[in-house]
Amino acid sequence: MKASQSFLATLKEAPSDAEVVSHKLMVRAGLIRKLSAGIYNYLPLGLKSIRKVENIIREEMNRAGAIELLMPMIQPAELWQETGRWEKMGPELLRIKDRHDRDFLIQPTSEEVVTDLARNEIKSYKQLPVNFYQIQTKFRDERRPRFGIMRGREFSMKDAYSFDRDAEGLKKSYQIMFDAYTRIFKRMGLKFRAVTADNGAIGGSGSQEFHVIADTGEDAIVYCPNSDYAANLEAAESVSLIGVRAAAANTLTKVATPNQTNCTEVAQFLNLPLEHTVKSLLFAADQEKGPAKLFMVLVRGDHELNEIKASKIPGMAESRFATEAEIKQACNAPAGYLGPVGVAADVTVVTDRTVANMSDFVCGANDAGHHLTGVNWGRDLPEPLVMDLRNAVAGDPSPDGKGVVDICRGIEVGHVFQLGTRYSEAMGCTYLDQQGKAQPMVMGCYGIGVTRLLGAAIEQGNDERGIVWPISMAPFEVVICPMGYDKSEAVKAAADQLHDELIATGVDVVLDDRGERPGAMFADWELIGVPFRIVIGDRGLADAQVEFKGRTDAESENIPLAEIKAKVITAVDVAKKLVS
Amino acid sequence: MKASQSFLATLKEAPSDAEVVSHKLMVRAGLIRKLSAGIYNYLPLGLKSIRKVENIIREEMNRAGAIELLMPMIQPAELWQETGRWEKMGPELLRIKDRHDRDFLIQPTSEEVVTDLARNEIKSYKQLPVNFYQIQTKFRDERRPRFGIMRGREFSMKDAYSFDRDAEGLKKSYQIMFDAYTRIFKRMGLKFRAVTADNGAIGGSGSQEFHVIADTGEDAIVYCPNSDYAANLEAAESVSLIGVRAAAANTLTKVATPNQTNCTEVAQFLNLPLEHTVKSLLFAADQEKGPAKLFMVLVRGDHELNEIKASKIPGMAESRFATEAEIKQACNAPAGYLGPVGVAADVTVVTDRTVANMSDFVCGANDAGHHLTGVNWGRDLPEPLVMDLRNAVAGDPSPDGKGVVDICRGIEVGHVFQLGTRYSEAMGCTYLDQQGKAQPMVMGCYGIGVTRLLGAAIEQGNDERGIVWPISMAPFEVVICPMGYDKSEAVKAAADQLHDELIATGVDVVLDDRGERPGAMFADWELIGVPFRIVIGDRGLADAQVEFKGRTDAESENIPLAEIKAKVITAVDVAKKLVS
Known part of the structure; x- marks a missing residue:
């Protein structure tokens, strides 16, 4: 091709609203132009890169046996009312009315439409499994669109939806998609990681995200350089740093620690390693009747509490920090001097795995200006409830036993998800099994952010002179x-x-x-x-x-x-x- | 490919709302499924045909030097307010509001966005000409969507926009597109015609439509089987059927024609050929002040008045049929007995070309129950104003002199249009010419209905067993x-x-x-x-x-x-x- 026929539109200056390097470079290199907040024109060179990305996705989806179709951008409200998403979703779902005042929306994804299609077209177990995908424009009315096309409002996405007879089938379909995604991002020439995502309300291990690794990524990823292990910081398992608890060596001693209200200060004041201290945090979960239920959550002095993990402590799903009054009632001491020894009997004490294996540790004495040293489980206080409660840190043992983890940052570009029967049950999407009995189809969904991938690739590959594309994505x-x-x-x-x-x-x-x-x-x-x-x-x-x-x-x-x-x-x- | 991986979804029965054969067959063959009125899912086989159509279009557009880009579906109202289309367009333009209550629309076409892009990116005559195109989803909120995807609401269209320095350049760009369209439809294997379209308010010969020929087409097309001549019935030129007016042979005679109020009846009653009669129609154009201006329009008894042509009679652009009172005042006779001889002096008489060359003709006598025979121009009444005013009929001489025309029906699938400076002047889309002076860019626009083409091809190719695709479009x-x-x-x-x-x-x-x-x-x-x-x-x-x-x-x-x-x-x- 001749450059004169490619409409080059390079710029010396980046636009003033560009916060991240990919946004700056995409505009400067003439790949995109902003039309409105979060809405972009794709200039010829940008579109060329998009087409290369789409082609790789299409080839690998087809290779994986998925079937391409095309669902509408504009979808009727009725289907979304069947699943409750019409009401549940916030204003990021752009609701519109047609000339006859009927409710429609601009698709952010297509679960409802594809489920409607499946319930109409699929009758028998013989037609399953099947996996439909489309590469299509989506719209999410982000409150604050930014980062160019990485968090735009109008964007292109590949979305796939698998339908299976049962959970066993879904697992297979999911694995096929996982493998296809791995091939897709490898072919694109990106450094990436498949990471275990927090499943929130869904539960199970049914969700993984694919992240392009970039220092500027929004998400922290815990990964093992020696293995495939990787997880979102929120979801990364932290094993105990202490294999077996040592026997108690010191006596329980109350020491004065005036004005030393956090572990770092206390450790310095007592001339002990920070790793000998324990941080005590008091949470309250309001009850329908009566006073709030209180929880004391312990992590080692050098560790951070992971709030997602803490929210999984039974009874703590909806909790808040305890008030001063509640702290006083439970510990009879101000914050900074709290500890599990002698805490009120109605407070549930839960410790992180590492804390549970500590001995002779230091914690607040529940007495203003004092801490305890030589604290030991079983001797000085009851054996605790133990859970994984802290954020992983670089150097932690990998949960798969294959060395130690490191932490990097990533940009989510893909997501594979075991939906189960959430949509098929809500919409009556059933098939007749071999006994002629109606069963809900078991679904998975699988997304790749097509336009977002361009931004992510540039966040990963750039230098002071401009973009450093992997060859598969270069215009x-x-x-x-x-x-x-x-x-x-x-x-x-x-x-x-x-x-x-x-x-x-x-x-x-x-x-x-x-x-x-x-x-x-x-x-x-x-x-x-x-x-x-x-x-x-x-x-x-x-x-x-x-x-x-x-x-x-x-x-x-x-x-x-x-x-x-x-x-x-x-x-x-x-x-x-x-x-x- | 294996059929088991293609998601075949054939049906025995067509849906009850399908009026035309292409709609019936597309649903029965499993190419599309309706989601909502005028909004369709494209099933795998339908999408395969769409992709084949898109690829042919893309290859030929690129070959013609056009440059592909991608403009957004959702466009801000501001740009459309600049050209006035935000206000002017009817409810087929789907106007929406985002979460911040700002006005947007879903694109039916992209003139405003592409003109905005051009005014921002093109500064110099050296950057012209350029022709941008996209293949993208469009939305038109049709009042009554029907014929499946032929008149849907959401559809795929290729739209191209050329920018030139001057009218001369536009003509070249237009011709390049015309030639590309011809190649595109030829490669698709369709029987088609490029027809001259009525230009409405635009004027000039700057617009042609491409029609797929099908008996079920909505539009009548006048064409010459021996040449490239083809035009919409509205726009087709009709030449005079009488080369030279014969000398008067008969005397002007008033004959009683009781209850004979149309040409067919009068001709039978007088035992004369219908071709000897003239039909007189009285129109009125209301004036700002005073009485309406009256026009008597004459076509031969066997011809039909073409209203689009009549509207081009000076002063008749906004006219209506005359009222009884106006007829009485102009002709002193009831409808059925009107004629140009002795009509009131303030009535403008305009005749079709053929009528102007008739002699010894029959017309109303402006006297109830009577007609005149042996009427001759110049002798019995003044020489008339002459225009092309009638619909062409099969057997007419072709305007290009290459035989006689025939009439067929067609489905519009493409349109090439010389826009001129309408958009560029409204939006300040200028370039600096060689003298450094700002000049408005001269634009053309060029559309192809991608999804509509599937319907049109099936209207052209089908039999009692199903679809008969041209090989280029078959799934x-x-x-x-x-x-x-x-x-x-x-x-x-x-x-x-x-x-x-x-x-x-x-x-x-x-x-x-x-x-x-x-x-x-x-x-x-x-x-x-x-x-x-x-x-x-x-x-x-x-x-x-x-x-x-x-x-x-x-x-x-x-x-x-x-x-x-x-x-x-x-x-x-x-x-x-x-x-x-």
Whole structure:
């Protein structure tokens, strides 16, 4: 393709509302233009990258046996009323009325429509399993759209929905999708992790997210470099850092710790490692009648409480920090000096796994200005209830026993989810089993943020000069930059010929025929992030040489003109194979 | 592909709301399913045909130098207020409000957004011409959606917008699009005509429609079988049927014609050919002050007045039929006996071209129960104003002089339109010319109804058994129907092998692995309209033979198994070449 036919629209300056690097670079490189908050035009180069992403997704979805169809953008309210989502969803669901004042909405996803289709079209167990997918525009009326297309309002998503006879079948369908997603992101050449997501109200291990790894990601991910283990910080299991509790060595002692109200201060004051201290946090869960039920939750002094995990303590799903009055009643001491020894009998004490294996530890004395040292379970206070309650930290043992975990940041680009029968039961989506009995179909849903992937890839791959695309997603694989395309016959002839030859072999090449100066030309293509660049000039041609350079190479390489075609083909192949 | 992975969903019965054959067949063949009025799910086979249509369009648009981008579905009202369309358009424009109560709309087309993009991105004459296109979901809130996807509310359209420096450039861009459209519809294998459209308020010859020819089409098209001439009935020029006016032969005579109030009756009563009579119609155009201005419009007795043409008579753009009182005042006679001889002096008489060349004709006498015979222009009444005022009829001379016209019916599937500066002037979309002076860009717009094309192709191609697709649009090119796929090892082996071999050569083949009985299997694939069918059974295999049949062939042909692959490849190639 010629650059003059590609509508290049690079900019020197990023828009003032761009907070993240991908947003800045996508606008500067001429991939997108904002039309309204969270609503973007995709310029030709941006659309080219989108199509490459879509094609990889489509090929792998088809390979996995999923069947593509297309559901409408505009959907009638009635179906969403059947599942209750019409009422339950907030204003991010854009509700509209047609000319006859009937209620519709613009799809954020299509569970209702696909379930309606399945209940109409699928009658028998013989038709199951089936997995339908679409690649289609979605709309979510975000309160505060930002980060360019990473949290836009109108976006493109691949959404798939599997229908199975039973939970066993769903597990298989889910695994097939998990494997397909893994192939998809590998082919895209992205560094990514499949992470166990917190399942919230759903329960079970039925949900995983795929994150592109990037320092600027919104989510913290706990992962094991030696294995496949990865989980959202909220969901990452933390094992005990102490294998077996040591026997008590010290006596229980009350020590004065005036004005030392947190573990770090206490440890310093007592000249003990922070790891010997225990943090006591008091929560209250309001009851329908009578006073709130109180919980004392313990984590080691250097650890952070994980609130999602704490919310799973029986009775604590809906809890709050205790009030001063409640603290006084339970511990007879101000915050900063609380501890499990001698706490009121109606307070439920729950400890993190590590705390449960500590001995001779330090905690508040339930007496202002005092802490206890040499505290031991069983001797000084009853054996506690034990749960996993803390955030994982880098260096923790991996829950799968394969080394220690590290923490990185990620951008969610995919989600696989075992829905079960939530939608099929609400909508009467049943099939007749082998005994002729109606059974609800068991569903899974599987999303990939198509447009979001572009932003995520750029957050992962960029430098001070612009985008560093994986070759699978770049708008072009190779750019030919002729020095004086309109001035030198020899340069023009060599550039045109190489362009035509590369096109013929299937390389996605662009020839910069704009007649720009070299500096401006190079800057444009580095900003756009084309993986390979060939420079053809009279000086090199005199020696039958051209220059070849990878986007992140420090120096260009002189290649004989006669060998450049083979060189490019190999380089593109290697780049593609490296990433698949 | 295997049929079991294609989600076949054929039905015996068409839905009760289906009025036209394409709607019935698309539902019965399992291509679409209605979700709501004018809103459809595209099932896998329907989507496959859409993708084939999109690919042909995309290839030819790219070949014509147009540049693909993607504009949003949801567009802010502000831009549409700039051009006045926000207020001007009726309720078919679906206006919506976002969560912050701001006005948006769902795009029916994208003139405003693309003009906004152009004014922001294009600064210099050096960047022109450019032609942007998208293939994108559109929404028009039709009052009465019908005919399945032919007049749906949500539909897919290719819309392109050209920007030029001047009218000369626009003409070139328009011609390039016209040629691209011609290639597109030819490649699709459709019988079609480019027809001159009525330009309404725009004027000039800047608009043509592309119609798929089908007896069930909504529009009448006047065309010349010997040339490229074709026009909408509204726009088709009618030449005079009488080359030179003959000299007057008869004297002006008033004859009694009691109760004979139309030309057919009068001609019979007087025993004259209908072609000797003239019909006089009286119209009134209300004025701001004073009485309405009256017009007498004359067409030959066997012709129909074309109201669009009549509305172009100076002063008659907004006119109505005259009232009884006005008729009385102008002609002093009741309707049925009106004529141009002796009509009141303030009535403007305008005649169709043919009438202007008639002599010795018959018309009303402006006297109840009487007509005049032997009427001659110049002698009995003044020479008239002459215009083209009638509907063309089959057998008329073609306006291009290349024979006579015929009339057929068509379905509009494309439209090319010279917009000029209507949008660019309203939105300040200018460029700097070579003198550094700001000039409005000169625009064209070019649409193709992607989903509508499927309906139109089926209206053109169907029989009592189902759809007869052109091969370029069929969901599959070839179907392999094995007799006893699950029962005969030999049949299964031969079917699988042929399937794999055809796939490898790029033939879009489906293998029916469902285990259906032959009758049901054949009926399904004829309903779906796959162009070629191969039947493999044990009996044939015993002689190393299979059966081959084109969708519209009366009989199948026995082909040696060893030759079937070559036979299919040739048949597909021939079908594709026949249509391109």
